[in-house]
Amino acid sequence: MEIVVCIKPVPEPETRLRAAPDGRILDPEGVKYVLTGYDESAVEQALLLKESVPGSKVRAVSFGPSPRAEETLRAAVALGCDSATWIDSGAEPSPDPVDVARALAGTLRSLPHDLVLCGKQAGDDEAGLVAGALGELLGVPDFGYVVDLRWDAARSVFTFHRMTETLQESWEAPGPLVIGLQQAWNDPRTAKLPAILKSRKAPIDKVPVPAPDAHASRSRATTFALPPPRAGAKLIEYKTPEEAAERLVKVLREEAKVFP
Amino acid sequence: MSGAVLVVGELREGRLVPSVTEAVGAARAISGPGTPIVGFVAGPSTDAATKEFGRLGVPDVRTASDPRFDRAPVSALAAFVAQAAGDAGADLVLVPGTTFGRDLVGRLGIRWNAAAVTGVTEVQRADGAWQVRRPIFGGRATETRRLDGARAVVGLRPHAYAPPPDAPVDVRSTAVAPREPPANLWVPKRVAEEPVASGSGPSLTDASIVVSGGRGLRAPENFHLVDELAASLGAAVGASRAVTDAGWRPSSLQVGQTGKAVSPQLYLAVGISGAIQHIVGMVSSRVIVAINSDATAPIFKVADYGVVGDLFQIVPALTAEIRRVRSA
Numbered sequence A: 001m002e003i004v005v006c007i008k009p010v011p012e013p014e015t016r017l018r019a020a021p022d023g024r025i026l027d028p029e030g031v032k033y034v035l036t037g038y039d040e041s042a043v044e045q046a047l048l049l050k051e052s053v054p055g056s057k058v059r060a061v062s063f064g065p066s067p068r069a070e071e072t073l074r075a076a077v078a079l080g081c082d083s084a085t086w087i088d089s090g091a092e093p094s095p096d097p098v099d100v101a102r103a104l105a106g107t108l109r110s111l112p113h114d115l116v117l118c119g120k121q122a123g124d125d126e127a128g129l130v131a132g133a134l135g136e137l138l139g140v141p142d143f144g145y146v147v148d149l150r151w152d153a154a155r156s157v158f159t160f161h162r163m164t165e166t167l168q169e170s171w172e173a174p175g176p177l178v179i180g181l182q183q184a185w186n187d188p189r190t191a192k193l194p195a196i197l198k199s200r201k202a203p204i205d206k207v208p209v210p211a212p213d214a215h216a217s218r219s220r221a222t223t224f225a226l227p228p229p230r231a232g233a234k235l236i237e238y239k240t241p242e243e244a245a246e247r248l249v250k251v252l253r254e255e256a257k258v259f260p
Numbered sequence B: 001m002s003g004a005v006l007v008v009g010e011l012r013e014g015r016l017v018p019s020v021t022e023a024v025g026a027a028r029a030i031s032g033p034g035t036p037i038v039g040f041v042a043g044p045s046t047d048a049a050t051k052e053f054g055r056l057g058v059p060d061v062r063t064a065s066d067p068r069f070d071r072a073p074v075s076a077l078a079a080f081v082a083q084a085a086g087d088a089g090a091d092l093v094l095v096p097g098t099t100f101g102r103d104l105v106g107r108l109g110i111r112w113n114a115a116a117v118t119g120v121t122e123v124q125r126a127d128g129a130w131q132v133r134r135p136i137f138g139g140r141a142t143e144t145r146r147l148d149g150a151r152a153v154v155g156l157r158p159h160a161y162a163p164p165p166d167a168p169v170d171v172r173s174t175a176v177a178p179r180e181p182p183a184n185l186w187v188p189k190r191v192a193e194e195p196v197a198s199g200s201g202p203s204l205t206d207a208s209i210v211v212s213g214g215r216g217l218r219a220p221e222n223f224h225l226v227d228e229l230a231a232s233l234g235a236a237v238g239a240s241r242a243v244t245d246a247g248w249r250p251s252s253l254q255v256g257q258t259g260k261a262v263s264p265q266l267y268l269a270v271g272i273s274g275a276i277q278h279i280v281g282m283v284s285s286r287v288i289v290a291i292n293s294d295a296t297a298p299i300f301k302v303a304d305y306g307v308v309g310d311l312f313q314i315v316p317a318l319t320a321e322i323r324r325v326r327s328a
């Protein structure tokens, strides 16, 4: 089975956020970009499938600038991905995720893929757009919010669950398929030191970004803003629990106006 | 540009889900009086939902009534939405902030050649284009985006817009007949479904009030304190990962980075310390209340109101007080 996992370099979770001088996007200055969140789960899911289906290969693909895209791909190789493709975006991108999907689709058309795994959403822009756009561009079904994706060899179908607001749905579908992953069936593994060292020398296939479609409608970021710092909680003063309850209900009704 | 606004419906047990009503509210709030608002709904039977659109003041509903839609992947449905948007002369499609809606937006953006965004809290017209605002980085920042081009698909964040008041009108429904999407898009099959464990109240992501419990409750048999507080408020029950990992409550109730993101009108955190992974799942709630015995717990930094105290005393008193004012 040929598995492709799409990974996005995103700022480490602890990053102090600050607008770039032009005020449009996050200031990338001094930010460390890493593999995190749902993408880590997507890599884990890819590796679990590879381990359970003999003869499988996992290719990690990332669109982004140097050096963060290569570094993130090396992290994926250190975890166990067999190969890596870097779509060089050129300078600091603040792209539309749908445009990213266009670039990924352009590259994937010439790479074998029975399964394309994405994270449910990226840790920075939280768009959750790439999997659906990629599915439409590749002409294959896509599913988001997927947990616990497996391969049923006897019937040649993927089986998986999806969580909606009120239901856990069970699905089955043959490949090729695009999946936006919520959770793998194990917690993401961590890379071992020898593998990390080896990944530093791993070959990374570099491909150019396809020419943008001039007619495509797209969105672009115009401002990046931090919410005003929260003042911290207004603490309810009280002598008895009953008094605490009464005062809290009063402020919620009269000041915060959250319930009648 | 003065095209129509198409609002994508979603059915649950034959009825429109609450987020769709909010999307109709958004359509009203952002468009001028002359702008037609058109509904779309697909399902095995669309009559009841069509009437509901009418009750909300939407006179024109495009329908795809077909048994296939009972078990259809969103990927096949996108062709019907795109066709309906085209038929209705829409330049904006509003999509509810549900799992279904989230899955639809990217696909529809390509299919309908429109700029596409999700998780939007505010839509505006500025200099001849749609402009949206959306929280990013788990609510730690917000961005505005400008949607270039003639068409836009906007996925809303739950509770960003209020449902409109009832304004009943007669409805005309028209069947949508798209160029049939490729056969492979129909192949995936939903083979089973079961209700996700939730409290008895509304589902976590729909609810306008959420009460979440954390490790401060100490043992699973104490969690009923949270359930009862939620019940008194008509709220959904959530939990920290400490609670779901320990198996006190199912993982479907987990709020946070690796669970659900919620943005209700009111979020009550009971015995939750406020780890960053929890915060990112609830920080965009409108009002946050924390009950915690440790005055230095980080949850008090993001909360609007706090009660420093023993939850085993405060929570029962609060439940009783809410019951009292509600019955008064």
Ligand SMILES: Cc1cc2nc3c(=O)[nH]c(=O)nc-3n(C[C@H](O)[C@H](O)[C@H](O)COP(=O)(O)OP(=O)(O)OC[C@H]3O[C@@H](n4cnc5c(N)ncnc54)[C@H](O)[C@@H]3O)c2cc1C
Binding pocket: B213, B214, B215, B216, B217, B239, B240, B241, B242, B243, B254, B255, B256, B257, B258, B259, B260, B270, B271, B272, B273, B274, B275, B276, B277, B278, B281, B291, B292, B293, B294, B297, B309, B310, B311, B312
């Ligand atoms: C990769 C990763 C992803 C994660 N994802 C999530 C996620 O999605 N959601 C999530 O919630 N967590 C997540 N976590 C875990 C997170 O870091 C915290 O460990 C977790 O949120 C703690 O849960 P808690 O607040 O219930 O427990 P604790 O941190 O143990 O806090 C318990 C609180 O209860 C208070 N307390 C104790 N007794 C009382 C009493 N009698 N009355 C009142 N207050 C009392 C204490 O003062 C304390 O503040 C994640 C962690 C990692 C590493």
Ligand SMILES: Nc1ncnc2c1ncn2[C@@H]1O[C@H](COP(=O)(O)O)[C@@H](O)[C@H]1O
Binding pocket: A006, A007, A008, A009, A038, A039, A042, A061, A062, A063, A064, A097, A100, A117, A118, A119, A120, A121, A122, A123, A125, A126, A127, A128, A129, A130, A131
């Ligand atoms: N620049 C990128 N390179 C590779 N994959 C990406 C990129 N951006 C997004 N993705 C994939 O698409 C998923 C959803 O991203 P988004 O739609 O931006 O929220 C991510 O979790 C990745 O799997």
